[in-house]
Amino acid sequence: MLITNLALGLLLSSFTDASSVLPLVTKGRDILDSNGNVFHYESTNWPGHQEAMIPEGLQHASIEEIVSWIPKFGLNSVRLTFAIEMIDDIYSNNPNQSLGIILLNALGEANGTRVLHQVLEHNPQFTKESTRLEIWDAVAQELGKQNVILHLDNHVSKAFWCCGENDGNGWFGEEYFDVDKWIRGWSYITKHAKRNWPTFSSVGLRNELRNAAKAEPVDWYTWYVHMTAAADAVHEADPEALIFFSGLSYDTYIDPIPLGKTLNGTKGTLTTGKTAVFVPENFAWKDKIVLEIHKYDFEATQDDCKSFKSKWYQKGFQALDASNPATKYLFPMVLSEWGFIHNGTYWNQTTYNKCVIEMVQEWQFSWMQWELSGSFYLQTRPNRTPQTLQGPEEFWGLLNYNWSDVRDPVTVENSLDKMIAALK
Ligand SMILES: *[C@@H]1O[C@H](CO)[C@@H](O)[C@H](O)[C@H]1NC(C)=O
Ligand SMILES: *[C@@H]1O[C@H](CO)[C@@H](O)[C@H](O)[C@H]1NC(C)=O
Ligand SMILES: *[C@@H]1O[C@H](CO)[C@@H](O)[C@H](O)[C@H]1NC(C)=O
Ligand SMILES: *[C@@H]1O[C@H](CO)[C@@H](O)[C@H](O)[C@H]1NC(C)=O
Ligand SMILES: *[C@@H]1O[C@H](CO)[C@@H](O)[C@H](O)[C@H]1NC(C)=O
Ligand SMILES: *[C@@H]1O[C@H](CO)[C@@H](O)[C@H](O)[C@H]1NC(C)=O
Numbered sequence: 001m002l003i004t005n006l007a008l009g010l011l012l013s014s015f016t017d018a019s020s021v022l023p024l025v026t027k028g029r030d031i032l033d034s035n036g037n038v039f040h041y042e043s044t045n046w047p048g049h050q051e052a053m054i055p056e057g058l059q060h061a062s063i064e065e066i067v068s069w070i071p072k073f074g075l076n077s078v079r080l081t082f083a084i085e086m087i088d089d090i091y092s093n094n095p096n097q098s099l100g101i102i103l104l105n106a107l108g109e110a111n112g113t114r115v116l117h118q119v120l121e122h123n124p125q126f127t128k129e130s131t132r133l134e135i136w137d138a139v140a141q142e143l144g145k146q147n148v149i150l151h152l153d154n155h156v157s158k159a160f161w162c163c164g165e166n167d168g169n170g171w172f173g174e175e176y177f178d179v180d181k182w183i184r185g186w187s188y189i190t191k192h193a194k195r196n197w198p199t200f201s202s203v204g205l206r207n208e209l210r211n212a213a214k215a216e217p218v219d220w221y222t223w224y225v226h227m228t229a230a231a232d233a234v235h236e237a238d239p240e241a242l243i244f245f246s247g248l249s250y251d252t253y254i255d256p257i258p259l260g261k262t263l264n265g266t267k268g269t270l271t272t273g274k275t276a277v278f279v280p281e282n283f284a285w286k287d288k289i290v291l292e293i294h295k296y297d298f299e300a301t302q303d304d305c306k307s308f309k310s311k312w313y314q315k316g317f318q319a320l321d322a323s324n325p326a327t328k329y330l331f332p333m334v335l336s337e338w339g340f341i342h343n344g345t346y347w348n349q350t351t352y353n354k355c356v357i358e359m360v361q362e363w364q365f366s367w368m369q370w371e372l373s374g375s376f377y378l379q380t381r382p383n384r385t386p387q388t389l390q391g392p393e394e395f396w397g398l399l400n401y402n403w404s405d406v407r408d409p410v411t412v413e414n415s416l417d418k419m420i421a422a423l424k
Contacts, residue, residue, distance in 0.1 A: 018148065018198075019147075021033035022034060024201055024242050025287045025288070029321075029333075030332055040423050041076070041334055044079070048082050050160060050380075051378050052102045052378065054135045058122060061402075066372075066403060067139070070372075076149055077201070079152075081153045082152065084156070086185075087184070087185035090188065099119065099120075099129070144199045151203070152204070154203070154204060154205060156169040157178065160380040160381075161380060167382050170211065171216065173216035174215035179226055182206070183229060190203060193241075194240075203244065205244065208246065208251045208294065217270060217271045218266070219264060219271055220256055220263035221266075221271050221274045221276055225276070232284070239285075241288065242290050243288045244291070244292040244334060244336065246294075247292075251294045252295070253316055254319075255316045258319035258327050258329055260279070279329075291316060292333070292335075293333060293336070295335060295337075301351055301352050319333050335360075341396050342395065342411040346411070347415050353415050357422050374398075374399035374401045375393050
């Protein structure tokens with residue numbers, strides 16, 4: 001069954017020419033391709049924002065092999081995640097940006113050397129002098145070659161696992177989240193992507209904004225000020241790129257934007273009494289705005305789908321619903337992260353998988369599965385003991401530990417394949 005689906009994915013992908021659908025624009029609740037047809041991102045996430053700041057998996061397979069999984073799964077696009085620290089290093093001429101040094105610095109002498117040799121063995125076009133940006137360019141070139149549309153997501157400022165409360169990356173002005181560097185980073189990488197990455201289509205301004213004790217006031221007014229400034233910078237660097245706006249509380253809600261609510265500051269802070277309203281017509285990038293939302297199953301839901309969908313709808317799906325009198329502005333919505341453990345049973349242990357699929361069927365929106373990776377070079381999670389693990393496995397990954405095969409065909413058949421079918 002899976003073989004059939006994988007073969008079908010290959011067959012279908014050979015009929016889609018990414019270069020002929022780009023650039024994308026938005027119209028009301030839809031993303032349209034360059035032929036005026038409705039376009040849906042059917043994606044997986046491929047992280048490149050952790051300590052080494054290059055896309056994961058290169059010690060296990062070639063870039064060409066990894067990219068080939070995306071059409072084989074029947075997907076048309078990928079959400080690549082990056083850290084602003086990568087761009088800061090370019091600006092400061094940091095001498096530590098080459099493959100040899102980044103792996104050594106991340107993994108230590110013994111493992112760094114071993115992993116470097118593995119990366120070079122699988123990817124002989126690189127040397128230990130290859131820079132991070134050269135590696136990103138090679139990934140983007142290969143995505144272009146295999147017709148995979150590239151969505152670039154700013155996941156973090158400082159490079160490590162996202163996301164925890166008060167981890168320094170969560171809100172504007174927090175320890176690592178320097179707003180000026182973030183905007184500078186977006187200008188740099190958008191300009192670079194426009195020139196060099198053939199299937200670059202869109203950006204996600206910031207992943208999972210969340211509460212932070214030591215940062216600017218956590219409110220929608222502050223969101224408005226900084227998100228619109230970053231969007232201006234992206235639009236100036238590439239007027240064709242779609243711009244994804246994420247909501248608050250780990251991007252679990254964004255309803256004030258389609259409802260056209262007043263975006264308030266916070267009493268007793270620098271934003272006391274400040275307000276703004278996000279009016280799309282006011283922006284040069286008015287036909288580039290996409291809202292993004294995340295949905296996981298941390299509460300292990302057993303809700304019936306009717307109730308699951310109506311609760312979730314309230315979090316921002318009004319953006320897709322012209323028939324709702326409360327909807328002030330229509331926008332396309334992208335579920336830019338969803339997923340769960342691929343162990344053959346979880347997909348049917350709660351109602352999450354079933355209800356997310358039903359939601360896609362009902363509302364017809366783009367989605368991005370979390371995630372492709374079967375394992376990571378390294379992972380630091382501030383709230384875990386031990387904080388740092390080398391070579392940890394990703395049990396939620398579509399691929400197995402060594403990125404050589406599908407981790408769990410039963411899960412793919414019952415989740416990813418049904419998400420694809422839901423959009424037909
Ligand atoms: C470069 O890496 C070395 C360790 O390999 C470190 O001591 C040094 O501080 C780093 N330099 C910068 C500018 O980050
Ligand atoms: C902002 O404050 C106004 C007035 O209290 C309120 O109606 C509105 O819902 C608030 N906005 C949000 C996003 O909560
Ligand atoms: C899959 O993961 C879930 C959640 O951790 C667990 O309850 C279940 O027993 C696992 N199934 C298998 C086959 O290990
Ligand atoms: C999924 O789980 C439900 C309830 O736990 C069960 O009735 C159903 O048979 C399962 N479906 C499959 C395909 O395993
Ligand atoms: C080296 O890598 C292996 C496998 O990835 C890991 O088990 C081991 O803990 C690492 N060594 C150190 C010193 O972290
Ligand atoms: C894949 O990784 C596992 C460890 O999880 C190892 O036992 C196996 O030999 C590896 N397979 C290949 C083809 O490298």
